[in-house]
Each structure stands twice: as structure tokens, then as C-alpha cells.
Amino acid sequence: MKKIIFTFIAFLFSISLAQAATQTATWNVAWKDNSTNETSFAVEGCTGANCTTFTALGTVGANVTSFTFVDSADPGLTVRGFRVRAVNADGVSAWSNVVYATSPKIVLPPDGVPSGVVVTITVTVP
Numbered sequence: 001m002k003k004i005i006f007t008f009i010a011f012l013f014s015i016s017l018a019q020a021a022t023q024t025a026t027w028n029v030a031w032k033d034n035s036t037n038e039t040s041f042a043v044e045g046c047t048g049a050n051c052t053t054f055t056a057l058g059t060v061g062a063n064v065t066s067f068t069f070v071d072s073a074d075p076g077l078t079v080r081g082f083r084v085r086a087v088n089a090d091g092v093s094a095w096s097n098v099v100y101a102t103s104p105k106i107v108l109p110p111d112g113v114p115s116g117v118v119v120t121i122t123v124t125v126p
Helices: none
Strands: 008-017 024-031 040-047 055-061 066-074 079-088 100-101 119-121
Touching: 024 079, 040 066, 055 066
Parallel strands: none
Antiparallel strands: 008 024, 008 119, 024 066, 040 055, 040 079, 079 100
């Protein structure tokens, strides 16, 4: 099993606005597939600057290079770390490097916003 060199392409945040203290943040995480024999990829995440306690977020199939994570109670300015590893019948690769990103904080105008408004922000990670 080859080690995955986790190259994030971008985070794409979609924020659903509402008159509340939280927002729904959709984290679309993308990476480069450097593996040639995976059957799936496992994705883990953690919360907080330089966090190290990861929880499983899900898996995607072979040759899939993105994962979507929805946080329906994101207060904004949430720092998250993500890492990925390849899986096959022989076992798993080492975890990738961890990449951190911060969700945007949307400040609503005093008179509110029309229902159904979605703000999309793309953040490219070097």
C-alpha cells in the first residue's frame, strides 16, 4: 500500500443562512489520488486549531477524490483538520498529512435575509 500524499485542492464552503447563532457549513474536501490499488478512502476530521483527536467522518470509493462533510451547527470561524488514507484488501496506508481550514463567519443584516439564500466560498489551500 502506497502512502497517500494528501494534496488538498480546495475547500468549498456552502453556508445556508438563517436568523440563528449557527449556520450550516458544507465542507467539500478534495485531494489528489496518489494510490494505484485502493478499494476506498477513509476520511477523518477533528475540530480546533492544531487538533489531534480525530473521528471517522466516512469513506468514499476507489478513485474518488473528494468528500463532503455537513456541519448543521457551525457557529462560524470553526477550525477543522482533515486527513485521508487509502484502504484495500491488504490493509490501510498511513494517514496523510493533516490540512486545517477555518469556516467563514457570516454576519446577518439586522433585517434578515430572504429564505433559501446560500453563500458559496472557495478557499484554495496552498
